[in-house]
Amino acid sequence: MESDLRELIQTVQSPHLRRLLAVMLGEGAPTWPAYREAPAAKHYHQAYRHGLFEHSLSVAQAVSATAATFAGIDRDVAVTGALLHDIGKIEAYELSDTGIRMSDAGRLHGEIALGYFRVRRAIETLEGFPAELEQAILHIILSHHGSLRHGSPVVPCTREATLVHMIDNLGSKLGSFDRVERDLAEGELWSEFDKGIGAGAYFGGGALGGGTPENGTVGDGTLGGGSLGDGTVGDGTLGGGPLGDGTVGDGTLGDGTPENGTPGGATPQIDRAAA
Numbered sequence: 001m002e003s004d005l006r007e008l009i010q011t012v013q014s015p016h017l018r019r020l021l022a023v024m025l026g027e028g029a030p031t032w033p034a035y036r037e038a039p040a041a042k043h044y045h046q047a048y049r050h051g052l053f054e055h056s057l058s059v060a061q062a063v064s065a066t067a068a069t070f071a072g073i074d075r076d077v078a079v080t081g082a083l084l085h086d087i088g089k090i091e092a093y094e095l096s097d098t099g100i101r102m103s104d105a106g107r108l109h110g111e112i113a114l115g116y117f118r119v120r121r122a123i124e125t126l127e128g129f130p131a132e133l134e135q136a137i138l139h140i141i142l143s144h145h146g147s148l149r150h151g152s153p154v155v156p157c158t159r160e161a162t163l164v165h166m167i168d169n170l171g172s173k174l175g176s177f178d179r180v181e182r183d184l185a186e187g188e189l190w191s192e193f194d195k196g197i198g199a200g201a202y203f204g205g206g207a208l209g210g211g212t213p214e215n216g217t218v219g220d221g222t223l224g225g226g227s228l229g230d231g232t233v234g235d236g237t238l239g240g241g242p243l244g245d246g247t248v249g250d251g252t253l254g255d256g257t258p259e260n261g262t263p264g265g266a267t268p269q270i271d272r273a274a275a
Contacts, residue, residue: 001050002036005057008064009083014076016129020137021080023122024087031118034090039100040175052089055171056082062167070159077133078160081140085164088115088141112151115141140164177201 009021024031040051060082067075091114092106105114116138123134139161145152146165156162176196181203184191191201 001053001057004061005053005083008057008060008079011064012076012079014080014133016126016133017076017080017137019126020119020123020129021083023126024084024119031087031090035087037095038090039093039095040086040089049095052086055175056084056086059085059164059167059171062171063163066163066167070163073159073163074136077136077140078163081137081144081160082164082167084115084119084137085141085144085168086111086115087118088112091118110151112142112145112153136160144168173197 005025009018009025012018012021023029025035026032035056036053037049038052039048040055060079063078063082064075067073067078088111089106092103092111094101094103119141120134120138123129123137136158139154139156139158143152143154143156143161144165146169147155156165173196176194180191180194180197180201184203189202189204191203193200
C-alpha cells in the first residue's frame with residue numbers, strides 16, 4: 001500500500017499541496033507512523049491496525065479516478081483532502097492488546113476537530129501556502145461527514161468536499177460489508193440487521209444472475225437466451241427472424257412482402273385466432 005500512496009502523491013501537481021503531504025505523510029514525517037498504524041474506526045469499518053491508511057488511500061484513489069469524470073473539480077485539492085480527511089483519527093483512537101478504544105482527546109474533541117487543527121498547524125509552518133488552498137483543504141476535513149447530524153460542523157459546500165464526502169461514505173459502507181461477511185456463519189447468505197449498512201446484508205454470490213449477461217439472469221431466458229435472434233426477442237414474439245415470416249408479415253399485416261401483402265392488391269388479412 002505504501003508504494004501506491006507514494007505514486008498517488010507524485011501525481012499531485014500543486015507544489016504547495018505536495019509540501020503539505022510531505023509534512024503530513026512523508027516517510028520521515030512525525031505523523032506517518034501513526035497514520036500507517038491507526039484503525040479507521042472502533043467498530044463499523046476497517047476497525048483494525050492499518051485501517052486508517054487502507055481507508056484513506058482507497059478513498060483518495062477513487063476520488064482521483066472520479067475527478068476526471070466531472071467538470072470543475074480541482075483534482076489536486078480533492079486527492080489531498082481525501083488523504084487527510086480522517087487524520088484526526090490518529091489521536092482519536094488508541095490500539096491495545098484488548099482492542100480499540102477512544103482516547104480522551106477523541107471523546108472530548110472528536111476526530112474532525114483533531115484533524116482540522118493538526119492540518120491547520122502544519123499549514124502554518126509552510127511559508128507562502130495560499131490561503132485559498134488552506135480554506136479548501138480544511139473545508140473538506142470539516143465537512144466530510146456530510147451533515148451536522150453526523151458530526152460535521154458544516155456541510156460540503158464545494159465540488160471537492162462533496163466528492164470526498166460521497167466516496168468516503170461509499171468506502172465506509174463497503175467496508176461494513178467486509179466486516180459483516182467475515183463474521184457470517186458458513187453457508188449463511190444473509191446477515192442480521194447491521195447499523196453500518198442500514199439493513200441485513202446479502203452474500204448470495206450472484207444475486208443478479210450468477211455470471212455475465214451471456215450466461216446469467218440477463219441472457220439465460222429472462223431477456224432472450226442469448227442473441228436477439230434466438231431468444232424471447234426474435235423467436236416468435238417479433239417474428240422468429242426476418243419481418244417476413246413471423247407475426248409481422250405472416251398474415252397480420254398482409255402475408256409477407258409488400259408485393260403480395262396489403263399494398264399488393266388485397267385487403268389486410270386479419271388473424272382470426274389472435275382476434
